[in-house]
Amino acid sequence: MESPSTTREESAPYFSCTRLNSTTFVIHERDKWEEHPFIYVKICDDPPVVVLSDTGCGGGRLDHPNFGNLRDFIETYPIPENGETPLNPRKSNGELSRTYSIICTHCHYDHILGLNHFPAACSRVIASSHDKSFIEQKLPEHSLCESVGVPVPDYTVSIWAKDFEKIYSSPSLNLQILHTPGHTPDELAFYDQNERHLFVGDSFYERVANDKSYEQAIIFPKEGNFIHYMQSLEKMLTFVNVRNAEAHKHPVKIGCGHVTSSVDGRDILLAVKELFLTIIAGKVPIVKTEEKRGEEFVFWKEVGDPRFSVAAPKRLMLDARKAMGFGA
Ligand SMILES: [Zn+2]
Structure with missing residues (x-):
């Protein structure tokens, strides 16, 4: 047997x-599916909530030297940028310093599987009421x-x-x-007014990780909808x-569910909107096509080193093209 301390x-x-x-802190998880989710952790003392x-x-x-359990990591792992203190340290009697409010940006597995570690006694879960079903x-x-062969976590909104x-x-x-x-349908964003930071979940993110060690496309499942998506981009832009018109305040920043944690909000929203208008107009090359969950699933990427790439069922683009009156 090899030593576990490799x-x-x-x-x-x-x-x-x-x-x-x-x-606020951002945790990057290097999971076995290579989803690389970003988990944002905001620490508040009054009320005492994380x-x-x-x-x-x-x-x-769980055999990993740097923790395989998000809750343990938050409650016991010393964070250098937090004065070598865990984000939510347990008291000497084992009680929690602060309870948890968990905002689910949407219900995809790479965003909800960690809910297993946060029982209802110490946490409450917030989700969008837009389409409860x-x-x-x-x-x-x-x-x-x-699709990935794991049971859904046991949680209640x-x-x-x-x-x-x-x-x-x-x-x-x-x-x-x-x-x-x-x-x-359940995707949400939330705005931290004090920090002037808007968190957008999986609505979009840049293509290449900061350390260039991985790439991710803005990806849509078959339950996605480009028409609703364009309306949501417009809503976030407005x-x-x-907020940017408020006097003596810095412009709003945006943090995403993957890859991108802090960029100028207006700039990235304008860039994403332009990209999708170009995709819907049929002017971004499709570089790969495959079948996924019974549908033609395509991958759009501009030549060179583009800021974003997109993957989705082709149907979503065709529906939007029709609805927006683009092309034939
Ligand atoms: Zn997602």
Whole structure:
């Protein structure tokens, strides 16, 4: 038997954590499916709450020296950029310092599997009320858990957040939900007013990771919808433009569910909108076609070193082209 203390993965720990802003950290999970989800962790003392944005793939490599369980990582692992203190340290009597509010940007497996580690006694789960049936019915299929062969986590939504609902409104915690269907019907974004950061889940992200070690396409399942997606992009753009017009404040930044954690909000929204208009117009090359879940699934990528790439059932693009009156 090999010693479990190999150093093979020391340079790429299972979870890594960096500071995003004065109250928020971002955890990057290196999961076995290579989804690389970003988990955002906002620490608040009044009220004593940790706000999690998604829970990743749930760890799963318990033999790993750098933790295979998100909750253990948050409660026990010292974070250099947090003064060598865990993000939510347990008290000496084992109790939690703060309870959890978990915002699910949508129900895909790489965002919800970690819910297994956060029982209802210490957490509440917030999801979009836009299309409750998407979560309440056929969750194994809609979450893609079935496709990757894992059981759906056992969780109950505590708050079905309405569009533009403020889920917290205290001086130190001011968060607002936006319904942004398109990637999935339940996709949401939320805005941290104090930090002026908008979190958009899987609606979009850049193509290449900061350290250039992996690439990801903006990907749509067959439950996606480009028409709703374009409306959601427009809605986020209007939202950001209004905040950017506020005097003496820095422009809104955007953090995504993968790859991109902090970029100028207006700039990336304009770039993504332009890209999808170009795709719908048929002017971005399709570089790969395959069959996925019974449909023709295509991959769009501009030549060279583009900022984004997109993968989706071709039908979503054709439906949008028809609805928007592009081409024949
Ligand atoms: Zn997703």
